[in-house]
Amino acid sequence: LHRVDRRQRQMCIRDSAMIEHTDAQIGRILQKLEESDQADNTLIIFTSDHGLAMGRHGLMGKQNQYDHSIRAPFIVKGPNIPKGKTATGMFYLNSIFPTAAELAGLDIPKSVDAPSIVPLINGNQDVAYDNIYGAYRHFQRMVRSQDFKLIYYPMIKRTQLFDMKADPLEMHDLSSQPCLLYTSDAA
Numbered sequence: 001l002h003r004v005d006r007r008q009r010q011m012c013i014r015d016s017a018m019i020e021h022t023d024a025q026i027g028r029i030l031q032k033l034e035e036s037d038q039a040d041n042t043l044i045i046f047t048s049d050h051g052l053a054m055g056r057h058g059l060m061g062k063q064n065q066y067d068h069s070i071r072a073p074f075i076v077k078g079p080n081i082p083k084g085k086t087a088t089g090m091f092y093l094n095s096i097f098p099t100a101a102e103l104a105g106l107d108i109p110k111s112v113d114a115p116s117i118v119p120l121i122n123g124n125q126d127v128a129y130d131n132i133y134g135a136y137r138h139f140q141r142m143v144r145s146q147d148f149k150l151i152y153y154p155m156i157k158r159t160q161l162f163d164m165k166a167d168p169l170e171m172h173d174l175s176s177q178p179c180l181l182y183t184s185d186a187a
Helices: 008-035 094-102
Strands: 044-047 074-077 130-135 140-144 148-153 158-163
Touching: 008 044, 044 094, 074 094
Parallel strands: none
Antiparallel strands: 044 074, 130 140, 140 148, 148 158
8 A cells, every 4th residue: 555644544444434334224224124024025235336445556535447446335135135145247336226126026117228237146147248438537438348457547648457357456557568469268
């Protein structure tokens, strides 16, 4: 981690305290559901805004395209949801509505163009999209596949490239490599 000033450390502590508080409140809700015998009849979806850098890559906020800042938590609990399963599948948060509708046994309206991620939840699919795109205002652009992430900074004309399989923490920029050979199993 890079050096972080006192104010930034205090913000990290405050944010950690909010996470603990949120966790305690969710625990209270789950306990009440169990006590009311409604736990087996309730679908819970927990998500939030994307993350904060918290000192990673020398950054504190969320105005970057590194995974620690662009990924959002998405936790599902309820009937027919596999317990203890973790999936990294690539999807956007606009998939929440069609996913909730499908899990509740409702038809997804034809006007909804985001896919349900029930196939990810059930383990029938690894990703919802082959590529994910992101941006931060006019300062940054990003495209990410399961294998690679490309970040472009148009204001300074700088590019970063990361091998997400070999370097999931995005510490080794490959963009200056003279030649990067990528082969696919698809022929």
